[in-house]
Amino acid sequence: MGKPDIIYEDNDIIVCYKPAGIATQTRRIGQQDMESFIRNYRAAKNEPPYVGIVHRLDQPVEGVMVFAKNQKAAASLSRQIKEHTTEKYYRAASRGQGVSGTAVEEEEAWHTLTDYISFDKLTNTSKITSEKDKLAKKAVLQYRIISNECNKTEFDIKLLTGRHHQIRLQLANIGYPLIGDTKYGKPASNNSGTGSKSGRTGGGVREQLALCSYKLVFDHPATGERMTFELP
Template sequence: MEILYEDNHIIAVNKKNSDIVQGDKTGDTPLSEEVKSYIKKKYNKPGDVFLGVPHRIDRPVSGVVLFARTSKALARLNKMFQEHDEEISKKYWAIVGNLPPQDNGTLIHYMIKDSEKNKSYAYDKEKKGSKKAIMEYKLIGHSQRYYLLEIKLCTGRHHQIRCQLAKIGCPIKGDLKYGFPRSNENGGISLHAREISFIHPVSKERVTIAATPPLNDTLWKEFYSNL
């Protein structure tokens, strides 16, 4: 487990794309429990360890995940994530097989989540039950066959990046659910939560945490070394 940042109130981890953030029906040990065990052992804490989960990233996605070590930090982080205010911002990297229509732009769609299929659908116009989804993207690298996009989320919808990129004809590498033709060898998708920047819930200073992409993946290593 790669710890990216740690203090008395928060801890951040670079999630592998095989990890789940919280427990689900698979019964697999979630990252939250691994972090609890780490804290318990490192600080020799008796009894249960408090750990709050203010946000999540999808299981097949890698990158920075932030946890709260105190209830005060959790309450304040929850508010930041829910309101998507200027105090917090998230940056993602995505590898896609098709060049987007423009090298940079803002995507605005109206999304509807299908809970049964665990999938979201994006529409150009507002529909009943839809939620507005906004994200910015720019092209920051390319190889012979693939393109690297940097993405800033302005809203937080279910599978938002995956769904919106698929909508413009650029499904993420390995993402079978949203139309990429082949899976990745590791079963994940080539979407990485690169950076999170926020006002610390207690110190009130800005904290920026960056996560290195999975360098055991040849393509990620190539892109990363050329940035």
């Protein structure tokens, strides 16, 4: 498991890298999470330990996140996320073969997936259902293939709605379960091969979830400047 890292900081926001395996926020005693990491970081600088959590990444997902340092900044960032004016980009990888009829063969072209997803709190899983399901929420993402070699397909994804396990579920539904996905993947998606600890390169016997939030775009809550943060 890697360590959290500060990418950018000013008076209003802290942008961090969250490693896979660390929760955004947890109530489990003794378990590290991003909230406590930032609280401790601010306390060490004799700053108020306020942490505004405006979005989340699932524990097995790595990537870039933004946190607010005051309530005004938190309100602005939360509003942007609610109004879908932020941009969230992910990298994902699968060894699936796809479902016949899905438009994923054409590399570099962008495609859209639109589904309705319902969440089961008891099992902490989601499923694709119909628009008629009163508990379902609309889930939309755009994707393109950036690599298709050695029985491994890599995707670039723009997330347009933030539903529970959305990317994992929607890609699995078209025959591309993510490498390392034990909830929605098939056995073949968890075998050893290309892919690494980070789910991006390398090899290993038991791979972690091959999903990384690599780019985040939003307006600065104080200045209004459009800001982009991207992992190398």
